[in-house]
Amino acid sequence: MRQRLTTPSAADHPGRLAPWRTARSTGPSQLATIAATAAVILQPAILHAQEFQRGDGFYVSWWKVLILLPFVWIWVKGCDFVNTDSQRIGDDIAMPQDVWTPIVVFTFMVLFFVSLLIPNFIGCVAVCAVASLAPVLTYVFMRNAKVNPEIRVLTPKHISEWLKGGGKRGVVERTLPHEQGAPVEFQPIGAGGGEQLIRARGNVPSYLLVKQLVADLIDRAADRAMFDYSAEQVEVRFDVDGVWHPLEPRDRESGDALLESFKLLCGADPKDRRGRQHGEFKCKYKKEKYSGSLTSQGTKTGERVLVAIDYGDKFNTLEEIGMREKLREVASKHIRGSAGMVLISAMPTGGLSTLWTVTMKSTDRFTRDFVCLIDKGKKEPAVENLAVHEYDLAAGQTPDQLIPQILLREPEVLVAPEPPNGETVRMLCHQVNQEHQLSIISVRAKEVSEALLRVLLLKAPPVDFAKAIKCVINVRLVRKLCKDCKMAYEPSPQDLQRLGIPPGRVQYLYTEYQPPPPDSDQKPLPPCETCGGIGYRGRTGLFEVLEVNDAVRQVLAKQPKLELLRQAARQAGCRTLQEEGILLVAKGETSLNELRRVLRG
Structure with a gap:
């Protein structure tokens, strides 16, 4: 006889709505059968869970970790070298610190974690070696091609000095020749600024004269310096607060050396002593940044050169400039x-x-x-x-x-x-x-x-x-x-x-x-440090x-x-x-x- 679906009443299941079900009821015997079947199916999983035991750990191979540690040490030292070196000369050679330091840091980090996924340990070591050495050696290769021979690194001469120094950093950390003298740091301007700066540093004694001149101008709060070249000497004047003050004349030899380096620094032609030339420079002195310019023009007696320093805005309001x-x-x-x-x-x-x-x-x-x-x-x-x-x-x-x-x-x-x-x-x-x-x-x-x-x-x-x-x-x-x-x-x-x-x-x-007057017993005071x-x-x-x-x-x-x-x-x-x-x-x-x-x- 065909069965039909029936709707149970609320009386069959008090307290809740009756669900749809078939006419045949589920009896106690059927429930027992279902429970027995489930027990048979789940018994292996339960037994397996009871049998599993944790091991003693130490699944990392420590001798392999020790083999990889030297590459991490090389990476750390390489990062330190690149960061310090690029901070000192990076801007001068168009290899800035904010570019090369991240390259060296993140290249190794990415490749190191990739190497840990390689099943073959020899392949892992090879990748770590490349990751630790390649970025630093790339920086050194490009750096050495742009600097003077005496400050190149990882050359036979540098390695020899490094070994003689007992493993100290030697050339990298010592004061470079152009860093001597007044603490003025010139900065390149434009695309060819780095090359101009390197050329100006080529003659170190002349370059140090330029640094000293700029330091003297700033220390004296002078706006301009005037150089009048004649056959025998160079007359020098400083413009301080709108008044020209004469200084001791320079001999022609040192004056020519100073002008040659200064023109190279500003992108002018040091051989042209007749035509009008103009160039600009930027520098950092005592943690302050300055900009300046050099203008030269030939005269009947030789050449006139004007060096100007821009101190920025000295006054910002009418009150600061002195208006009542x-x-x-x-x-x-x-x-x-x-x-x-x-x-x-x-x-x-x-x-x-x-x-x-x-x-x-x-x-x-x-x-x-x-x-x-x-x-x-x-x-x-x-x-x-x-x-x-x-x-x-x-x-x-x-x-x-x-x-x-x-x-x-x-x-x-x-x-x-x-x-x-x-x-x-x-x-x-x-x-x-x-x-x-x-x-x-x-x-x-x-x-x-x-x-x-x-x-x-x-x-x-x-x-x-x-x-x-x-x-x-x-x-x-x-x-x-x-x-x-x-x-x-x-x-x-x-x-x-x-x-x-x-x-x-x-x-x-x-x-x-x-x-005091010359005939006075009172001794004159030393020059005021402020003015x-x-x-x-x-x-x-x-x-x-x-x-x-x-x-x-x-x-x-x-x-x-x-x-x-x-x-x-x-x-x-x-x-x-x-x-x-x-x-x-x-x-x-x-x-x-x-x-x-x-x-x-």
């Missing part, structure tokens, strides 16, 4: 203003580039779109978030040719250091007067009044310029007295009267160190800040004459450089002699 708080408030109001033209001015070597850079850093260039128009032939320090557009003035290009295209991007501020023509100024004035934008320009001038006239001499429209100009800033850099050796003296009433200082306001003024016996260390600024008013604009538009502009600026509340300088003299920051020197310039 009241003047900073006026200047900041306009260089951060929404509209108007600001004019920056200074002497050619009196701080124009410094003031321009500090002014750019003091603007709100991170919240507005600044565009700078600059001549390709001029170098100004890079300023963040300042979009630079270059024009080639030597090729006849002027910034007014770029402005229409730049305006399509709708910049908010246009700045132009030393605009070369009046058309550029006219277009900038149009943006200020018609589009209500901010513009900042610079010119070379001794004072704010002269700066205004310098812009008009470019044939800028007087009316448009007078309407656009809002503020004029002028600076003179003055040397600060050395705090360690400056001397105090009591000024006479006549001196105070000439300076305009009220009696009793200042008890002492200060000057640079003066040695090198110069008496001054560092510079600060004297500022004229003119906030242009209607009276100044009227003179500028109708009668642009220097004396009339001076009178109008004076009436507008602009203090002169002399008045600002007297404040520094009264504070003891500079001397009266230094103030006279700066104002005469």
Whole structure:
């Protein structure tokens, strides 16, 4: 009879839903049969589990491990050598430390673990040997091909010295010939920089002269060194804080040797003593990095060479450069203003580039779109978030040719250091007067009044310029007295009267160190270590800040004459450089002699 599926009721299995099942029930006899069958099937596995016993361990073959340990030791020593050697000379020979150290480290590690998977122990040893030796020997082979013979390693000479030294590292760790002398480390520049550096080191005595020169420049805080070559000797001068100081002349032989190595270092031709040459270099001295340049030009008597050191940005804010708080408030109001033209001015070597850079850093260039128009032939320090557009003035290009295209991007501020023509100024004035934008320009001038006239001499429209100009800033850099050796003296009433200082306001003024007279019993002090016996260390600024008013604009538009502009600026509340300088003299920051020197310039 055909069976049928039935649905059990909840009564059959109280407390849960009844599952589907067949009509035939599973009885106790069937369950017993299933249990017996399972016991028969699982019995061997259970017996095997009961019979298994763990061994005593020591399954690693220690004698094989001992055979592999020397290769690990070779790898460690090789890594140490490559890391140390590439750190010392890697950059010079285009084999940098951050490339070769990982190569030696990870090549062995990968191959070592791969060798452990090889069933044949001889094959494992062979792979370990290759992994420990091949990367180091590759580095040595490539290194030796790029260095001088006396510093090559694993050569017969080096191995002989190593054995004589009792297994010490010898050549690798000793001071290399070019590492002697002043602790200046030159760094290669560009693709051929390593080769230039190696060639410069070829003549070690000359190379050491170059290192000593750069060290002397930095120790004295000198910006430039001038060498004038004549038939018999070489005149040497250092520019320290804007003042040239003569040094002892060099003999022609040592001067020529120094120049030859320096030209090789900078990529110039040492045989060319007539044409103009220019090269750059980078170095590290006392954990600080510097960049510099060498420029040479033939003269009637021989050759003139100028070596310059770039110390980076010495000033970052208007306060650091020495601008008083009241003047900073006026200047900041306009260089951060929404509209108007600001004019920056200074002497050619009196701080124009410094003031321009500090002014750019003091603007709100991170919240507005600044565009700078600059001549390709001029170098100004890079300023963040300042979009630079270059024009080639030597090729006849002027910034007014770029402005229409730049305006399509709708910049908010246009700045132009030393605009070369009046058309550029006219277009900038149009943006200020018609589009209500901010513009900042610079010119070379001794004072704010002269700066205004310098812009008009470019044939800028007087009316448009007078309407656009809002503020004029002028600076003179003055040397600060050395705090360690400056001397105090009591000024006479006549001196105070000439300076305009009220009696009793200042008890002492200060000057640079003066040695005692020759007939005095007092012995002169040794040169000051801080300033090198110069008496001054560092510079600060004297500022004229003119906030242009209607009276100044009227003179500028109708009668642009220097004396009339001076009178109008004076009436507008602009203090002169002399008045600002007297404040520094009264504070003891500079001397009266230094103030006279700066104002005469």
